[in-house]
Amino acid sequence: MILLAGDIGATKTRLGIFLPERGPLLSLAEASFVSRQYPGLEAIVRKFLDQTGMAANRACFGVAGPVVGGTARLTNLPWVIDEKQLCAALGLSSVILLNDLTATAHAIPLLEPADLHTINKGQPIAKGNMAVLAPGTGLGEAFITWEGSRYRGHPSEGGHADFAPSDHLEFRLFLDLQEQFGHVSYENVCSGRGLPNIYRFLKKRREASEPLWLAEKLTGADDPVPVIVDAALDQVNPSKLCVEALNIFVSVLGAEAGNLALKVLATGGVYLTGGIPPRILPFLNKGRFMKAFRYKGRMSDLVARMPVYVVLNGRVALLGAACYGLASHSEGAVT
Numbered sequence: 001m002i003l004l005a006g007d008i009g010a011t012k013t014r015l016g017i018f019l020p021e022r023g024p025l026l027s028l029a030e031a032s033f034v035s036r037q038y039p040g041l042e043a044i045v046r047k048f049l050d051q052t053g054m055a056a057n058r059a060c061f062g063v064a065g066p067v068v069g070g071t072a073r074l075t076n077l078p079w080v081i082d083e084k085q086l087c088a089a090l091g092l093s094s095v096i097l098l099n100d101l102t103a104t105a106h107a108i109p110l111l112e113p114a115d116l117h118t119i120n121k122g123q124p125i126a127k128g129n130m131a132v133l134a135p136g137t138g139l140g141e142a143f144i145t146w147e148g149s150r151y152r153g154h155p156s157e158g159g160h161a162d163f164a165p166s167d168h169l170e171f172r173l174f175l176d177l178q179e180q181f182g183h184v185s186y187e188n189v190c191s192g193r194g195l196p197n198i199y200r201f202l203k204k205r206r207e208a209s210e211p212l213w214l215a216e217k218l219t220g221a222d223d224p225v226p227v228i229v230d231a232a233l234d235q236v237n238p239s240k241l242c243v244e245a246l247n248i249f250v251s252v253l254g255a256e257a258g259n260l261a262l263k264v265l266a267t268g269g270v271y272l273t274g275g276i277p278p279r280i281l282p283f284l285n286k287g288r289f290m291k292a293f294r295y296k297g298r299m300s301d302l303v304a305r306m307p308v309y310v311v312l313n314g315r316v317a318l319l320g321a322a323c324y325g326l327a328s329h330s331e332g333a334v335t
Contacts, residue, residue, distance in 0.1 A: 001057060002056045003059065003060060004092075005017075006060075006061040007317035007318040008041060009100065011192070011223075014033075017029045017030075018326060020326055028054065045090060057092060058325065060096040060321045061095070063098070066157055070084065071097075075138055083095040083096065096324065102155040102324075103153070103317050104132055105132050107323055108144060117281060119284055120307055122269070123307075129143060130268040130270070133274075135274045135275075135276045137191065139159030139186055143156060145264075158263075159187040160185045163184045163252070166255055177189070189249070195228055196228070198249055199228055203241060211239065225276070229280060233283075249283075254289035262299055270293075272310045272311065284310060
């Protein structure tokens with residue numbers, strides 16, 4: 001069996017070829033593609049296989065959206081992916097689609113200490129449940145449970161749950177976003193879509209002035225998130241507007257991470273993955289994140305004992321899709 005595995009995101013698609021005897025950690029080939037430059041996943045797969053000169057007979061893809069009945073509609077990309085259609089179009093014997101955060105969850109138990117940055121050491125419970133949050137283009141969420149002999153990942157669309165402000169400024173942000181979107185989810189605030197929303201809100205309120213050089217950079221940027229993050233992290237001349245935007249982002253992310261940790265009783269740890277957390281470690285380390293994470297009333301002591309990690313391995317969703325696909329084949333059924 002030769003497995004084609006993929007991490008299919010709104011911004012980037014990463015593909016790899018894996019063999020059962022090598023396992024999910026060692027691929028034969030990998031490549032990344034800008035998702036929006038292609039009409040769909042089939043076109044990317046064909047290009048990848050042509051570039052590598054390889055073939056596959058099975059596939060497993062983690063996709064950034066809910067999977068229902070073998071079909072996925074990506075939340076932040078106008079693609080519809082169907083298992084049966086991909087099988088027929090690519091000549092594969094089987095295709096498995098799963099949510100990308102479910103794929104990530106399958107890889108979490110495989111990670112080494114070097115793959116993690118500790119935000120809160122906590123007191124991890126062996127075989128305890130784990131929570132996974134991924135602020136990237138959107139906000140993905142999943143959780144992991146011990147199933148007697150192994151861990152199992154479970155999907156969630158919790159990133160689209162109602163945003164709950166925790167102070168007066170966040171409440172005004174909520175009202176501002178409600179005027180724009182109607183329903184305000186956590187993804188509207190703590191994601192690649194959300195950070196620019198916070199920035200625009202603060203700019204409109206004149207919390208700090210926007211310098212001309214920053215305005216020019218944002219105007220010319222396809223993605224404003226790296227501009228805002230870089231300006232906030234500038235050690236010589238940080239933008240006060242960008243610093244405040246990231247402070248709110250981190251506080252809201254901490255609150256929602258604590259929410260998920262309570263809901264799944266994540267005594268085994270909380271894992272932050274996705275494209276944004278590794279880039280904002282200085283802000284995550286400052287204390288705002290953990291203050292919001294712990295702010296849970298009578299449950300504050302409980303969540304304070306839960307470890308919190310940032311996943312530094314950018315291949316984690318691909319590894320999870322490979323792990324899931326290889327296990328499904330070896331056991332003859334989806335695990």
